[in-house]
Amino acid sequence: MVLATGADPSDATKDSDVRRTVGVRDVAKRAQVSLGTVSNVINTPDSVRPRTRARVEKAMSELGFVGSRAAGQLRSRKSGLVGVVLPDVGNPYWADVLRGVESVLERQDLTLVVGSTHQDPSRQSRLLRALTQQGVDGLLVAPIDKLRSWEPFGDRRLGVVALESGAEPDVGSSISLDNVGGARQAITHLLELGHRSVVFINGPRSVPWCVERREGVLAGIQAAGLKASEVLIEVEVADLTSANGLTATDNLWGVYQPTAVMCANDLVALGALLSLQRRGLRVPEDVSLIGYDDVEFVEALRPSLTTVRQPSFEVGVIAGQMLLSGAARDGGERELLTPSLIVRQSTGPAPRASM
Amino acid sequence: MVLATGADPSDATKDSDVRRTVGVRDVAKRAQVSLGTVSNVINTPDSVRPRTRARVEKAMSELGFVGSRAAGQLRSRKSGLVGVVLPDVGNPYWADVLRGVESVLERQDLTLVVGSTHQDPSRQSRLLRALTQQGVDGLLVAPIDKLRSWEPFGDRRLGVVALESGAEPDVGSSISLDNVGGARQAITHLLELGHRSVVFINGPRSVPWCVERREGVLAGIQAAGLKASEVLIEVEVADLTSANGLTATDNLWGVYQPTAVMCANDLVALGALLSLQRRGLRVPEDVSLIGYDDVEFVEALRPSLTTVRQPSFEVGVIAGQMLLSGAARDGGERELLTPSLIVRQSTGPAPRASM
DNA sequence: CTGCACCTATGAACCGGTTCAGAGTTCGCT
């Protein structure tokens, strides 16, 4: 699921509709049992004698009974909801992570509620607040911002898992990827190909893993005995989408003509590729291009994209397991995964004429 | 957000935790007002004198008050939730529709709860049931299956909007695309290029718009004075993903060698393209390929993909507006949008040597 | 100074599924 928020739902039409929904009491009356028994049929069917259960179930279907989660949740303090806060569900990378989470939570009666922050801190806190109000039992967050006030979010029944959070969170468990290492591999690859004028299109500094990827880039440059100020041009886009990648590259090219473009994200790289191709530049002969994530479609691009592969599905699986195992609640568990560079066609030797 | 479902959340740990959450009563006591006033501050701030309001707000932040949606919803019969049921949020097309919906519902205090059916009818009914239990105020559904028992879902406060439902739903409003026309344009394009051996990779027959696209294909063939049985090879995949597109094409090629492949979906076309390229076939010289949706990245593929463009974002916007305007509740409103063929590089004249 | 209209604040009742202590049954065994 995805979440969005807004301002005023109160303009509901006057509902003079008197028809009430059928509740446990109606079912109980019809099945000639007490309301407690109906509740038992719903929650602990084994504790009800088969004959009775059948009667209740018959009554339920005859009446078209659909329970109200809200009422149950109020008393039981369980919502059966797991909140997931991601930068952007539209990004295939995160969609993949989500599939991983789903695959684990599948057999539990847990419902995923997913929201996108679009790299916007205020959106993040709105989402977190909304999810807390919904009473989610567990929370998976890829923080876009240092989470200041975790307090109310922390004591979920199943706990909290931070995905790709730079700093170690003070509650719950976390699962991270070595962004520094991944970015460093990428930039090193470019430097080894002779590139000495590289543009790095990154996300906002407030995002932990953007900061880390930048660190990796700087570290790689330094390790090669070069100065970042002479080699690197940094560009920042608010949201890591292909549209922004395209615009950023378009704007940039009026000012600089680097021999390589490195993107914080495959989506941005896609945008950059479109911009370059429209401009008539050949990749990788004129410009090398490198992405990050190894999203499914980049293999089919021509040229196919060199990128840094992240085990997206696995991240989701581990996160889901942490929730179920209780590690997310008890905290302290840390998982660190390593990305790997996938060299394809979009990167090649720097052209001679370059600086 | 995305929804998933499962079987048993009961293994919660015994919480001996006695700490209760702060409620309106706690806030009321601290602010020296009645609990009703606290409720007013939350819901109708203007009806509370500024001085009083300030006192309550201070108390709320001091106590770290986070309301419980469940409790409020129980009494007010408003959840502030809008359920969205889509085939696959991972598909950029639907992600786009979603963005459209979000853009409209943004300023309302509505939370989107999104779930993917993955073309699975049982998943659809599970989702619908789960959303109903959550008490969603409105529902957007792209039905994957004739919805038999709409009854309990129908009387949402904001109503129901059916996206791309083949048959006219009996409740709510609908917004559809001319799938017959779109598919017909695509197949006609291929036939005009001389193709007489075309594979059509489609989704399951249970999905309304898959059926419609098939109809369009058949109509186009007939209109060209040809027989479907002699021209068309039909393949069906369960879920319209690139992985399935790849496998289907791989398997198929052992048996047939058509001169063109038409896919019900750009994602499937992407898979097909990968399969063809791995096999060493040139597109479009050896095989023409055509997709459906005009998802963002297909323009960047090489060859860029010929496809049928659908106004995805607009679909979302209209759907959102129908919900807000009450058209979704009162029903009867029908919107029909028209897709258009976008010819790019992946289609070309049929090779001579073909049958 | 009284009356009346309007604005605020109050708090008991309520929404509907779950809990749990206790009553009622069933059944095996002596």
Place this chain on the structure above:
DNA sequence: AGCGAACTCTGAACCGGTTCATAGGTGCAG
């Protein structure tokens, strides 16, 4: 038949924010 353990079933109380009829307060006109 007699007895206790185990199993079923019962229903009042409860979760916590919202509703709404009512009470209290303020200000202005008569």
